[in-house]
Amino acid sequence: MNAARNKVNEQISAKRSLLCVGLDSDPAKIPKIFRSMERPVLEFNRSVIRATREHAVAYKINTAFYEARGIEGLRDMQETLENLPCESLSIADAKRADIGNTSEKYAQAFFDHWNFDALTVAPYMGHDSIEPFFDYEQKLIFVLCLTSNPGSADFEEKQLQSGPALYESVLGKVQEWDRSGNAGIVVGATKSSQLRKIRTDAPGLFFLIPGVGAQGGSLQESAALGVDKDRQGALVNVSRGIIYPEGVFNSPEAFERAVKLKAGELHNEMQSIF
Numbered sequence: 001m002n003a004a005r006n007k008v009n010e011q012i013s014a015k016r017s018l019l020c021v022g023l024d025s026d027p028a029k030i031p032k033i034f035r036s037m038e039r040p041v042l043e044f045n046r047s048v049i050r051a052t053r054e055h056a057v058a059y060k061i062n063t064a065f066y067e068a069r070g071i072e073g074l075r076d077m078q079e080t081l082e083n084l085p086c087e088s089l090s091i092a093d094a095k096r097a098d099i100g101n102t103s104e105k106y107a108q109a110f111f112d113h114w115n116f117d118a119l120t121v122a123p124y125m126g127h128d129s130i131e132p133f134f135d136y137e138q139k140l141i142f143v144l145c146l147t148s149n150p151g152s153a154d155f156e157e158k159q160l161q162s163g164p165a166l167y168e169s170v171l172g173k174v175q176e177w178d179r180s181g182n183a184g185i186v187v188g189a190t191k192s193s194q195l196r197k198i199r200t201d202a203p204g205l206f207f208l209i210p211g212v213g214a215q216g217g218s219l220q221e222s223a224a225l226g227v228d229k230d231r232q233g234a235l236v237n238v239s240r241g242i243i244y245p246e247g248v249f250n251s252p253e254a255f256e257r258a259v260k261l262k263a264g265e266l267h268n269e270m271q272s273i274f
Contacts, residue, residue, distance in 0.1 A: 002181040003138040004117040005206060008089040009232040011057035016274040017267050018223050020058035020091070021048065022210070022239025023080060024065050031249050041066075041073070045080045047252050048243050051259035055267040058089035058235050060208075061116075081114060089235070091208070092116040095144065096133075097125055103132040111136050118142060120186060120208070123170050124155075130177060137180045140206055145170050146198065148188025148211030171202055184208055187226070189217020189236065195225040207234040212241065223270050231274055238266060 012018060023045055027035070030044040037043045049059070066077035084090050092114065096106040110119045118140035121133055133141045146156055146167040156167040164172075174183050184206035187198055191211075199207070207226045211217035219236060226234035245258035 002140065004089060004140040005181050005233075007087070007117065008057055008140075008235070009230075011087055011089070012232050015055070015057055015267075016271055017055055017057050018227070018234055018236045018270055019052075019056045019263065019267055020060050020089075020208070020235040020237040021052050021056045021242055021263070022060045022062060022093070022237050023048065023243065024062040024239045025076075025080075025243065026065055027069070029244055031255055033249055033252060033255065039076065039079075041069075042076045042079055043252070044243075045076070046083055047256050048259055049080075049083055049085070051256040052242065052263040053085050053088070054260070055263040056088060058091060058237075059084050060091040060093050060210075060237050060239075062239070063092055063094040078114065081116070089117045089140070091118040091120070091140075091142070093120050095120050095122050097122045097129040099125070100128045100132060103129050107132045107136060111139055118184070118208075120144065123173065127173070127177065134177055134179050134182060137182055140182055140184050142184040142186050142206070142208045143170065143174045143177075145174070145185035146187050146191050146194060148190040148217060152188065152191075168201075171198060171205075174205060175202055178204070181206075186210065189219070189222040192218055192221040192225060195222065199225060199228070203228060205233070208237060209234060210237040210239075212236055212238050219266060219269050220272070224273050227273060236270070242266070 025041045034040045034044045066073035092110045110116045120142045123143050158166050186208045189209050189211035209222045209226050212219045222236045242262050249255040
């Protein structure tokens with residue numbers, strides 16, 4: 001069985017939680033108390049991790065927020081990864097894929113150099129662009145399937161001449177590409193009307209479900225419909241709804257209390273499915 005999948009499923013069962021915290025850390029949005037520090041984003045991330053580690057089973061680093069700041073941003077990403085609890089799943093939300101030899105380098109970057117447990121990838125260049133990621137049989141590969149943004153209607157939900165929607169074709173292909181349980185899909189929390197059928201059609205895939213909170217997705221529906229028969233196999237990601245709590249904070253400790261309170265509330269909402 002896949003090592004990354006085992007790791008996070010053990011945490012899901014132990015904590016009775018599906019919570020994945022998204023570290024979409026924007027220097028313009030973090031509280032002012034961090035902005036005067038030498039490494040504002042890194043210290044902000046450390047506070048978020050301290051505040052959520054009791055409730056979260058995974059952390060998703062949106063790489064765009066770090067790459068946008070060049071070398072300093074990548075340093076923050078590296079040290080944030082090093083600060084994650086070792087028992088939690090680490091996800092690079094990078095949405096990579098290209099021709100085979102380029103994808104090999106992307107896979108080396110995120111799995112060999114940075115040693116993330118999981119990575120998001122885009123499927124639309126086909127199998128040869130995805131295969132290098134699936135070669136890492138002990139990692140988890142989350143393929144974009146039905147995303148939470150309104151633009152998903154432009155392509156993902158279009159009906160093919162053969163009958164199914166494009167995202168349904170992607171779903172079938174991901175199951176073909178699965179190796180040792182290392183395949184997963186990204187399904188938006190705003191797509192709860194389709195989520196039940198997707199889980200029925202793909203009982204063995206691991207689901208990453210973003211879109212709860214700021215994007216309007218339902219936490220309870222996502223959790224209840226996304227899990228597999230063992231009440232595992234799914235992560236519900238919350239980013240802005242956790243890391244940017246309302247209020248003015250005069251110390252990192254005050255900020256951490258607010259983040260912990262929100263994470264705890266979300267964790268409690270998930271308890272009913274276990």
